[in-house]
Amino acid sequence: MSDNLVITIGREHGSGGRYVGEKLAEKLGIKCYNSELVTETALKSGFSENFIADNEEKKPESLLFSIAMAYSVSGSQPVTMRLFNEQTKVIKELAQRESCIIIGRAADYILREHKNLLRVFLCAPLEDRISRICKTDKLSPNEAEKIIRKKDKQRAAFISFYSDRKWGLASNYDLCINTALFGIDGSVELLEKCAQSKMK
Numbered sequence: 001m002s003d004n005l006v007i008t009i010g011r012e013h014g015s016g017g018r019y020v021g022e023k024l025a026e027k028l029g030i031k032c033y034n035s036e037l038v039t040e041t042a043l044k045s046g047f048s049e050n051f052i053a054d055n056e057e058k059k060p061e062s063l064l065f066s067i068a069m070a071y072s073v074s075g076s077q078p079v080t081m082r083l084f085n086e087q088t089k090v091i092k093e094l095a096q097r098e099s100c101i102i103i104g105r106a107a108d109y110i111l112r113e114h115k116n117l118l119r120v121f122l123c124a125p126l127e128d129r130i131s132r133i134c135k136t137d138k139l140s141p142n143e144a145e146k147i148i149r150k151k152d153k154q155r156a157a158f159i160s161f162y163s164d165r166k167w168g169l170a171s172n173y174d175l176c177i178n179t180a181l182f183g184i185d186g187s188v189e190l191l192e193k194c195a196q197s198k199m200k
Helices: 017-028 036-045 049-055 063-070 079-097 126-137 141-163 179-199
Strands: 006-011 031-033 100-103 117-123 175-178
Touching: 006 017, 017 031, 017 100, 017 179, 031 036, 036 049, 036 079, 049 079, 079 100, 117 179, 126 141, 175 179
Parallel strands: 006 100, 006 117, 031 100, 117 175
Antiparallel strands: none
């Protein structure tokens, strides 16, 4: 089994997971996989990047929808389940290949048997997350809140369906950080110290 350090980052929408992951990767000299996972999965699975981006981190829909969608491509599984299985393969291959950071996609659960794993969850009060999304996506506070609640609900359902774990529950992670309290840079510094201790 590989000794590569893999840091998985679960996150509430708007808590700054992408920014923390990218800055931490730069400091550690390793890669951060977020949207890059879409490209990697597309290359290996045959799914289009647009389809993956629209459907990842989602559980299968209703039974009737799943049955209908199952036959939109070859195979008997609903496409969302096939997509999860394909992305699982990619995540495991990355962990074997290199030290890296993986954002979301239930990577903490998928890699639960990986020898050198640091499982992180990022959170922040709703008002701070609304403020960030308003700035980054140029939305009104009401629009931002709707998107945040929808994304968080999707992620919670996704994790529950594929892992039987509760999304955001502290006991499922090694470290939970409030990015509003420490800021993006402060959160990166905390994680850098933790990562360096595991790399010794």
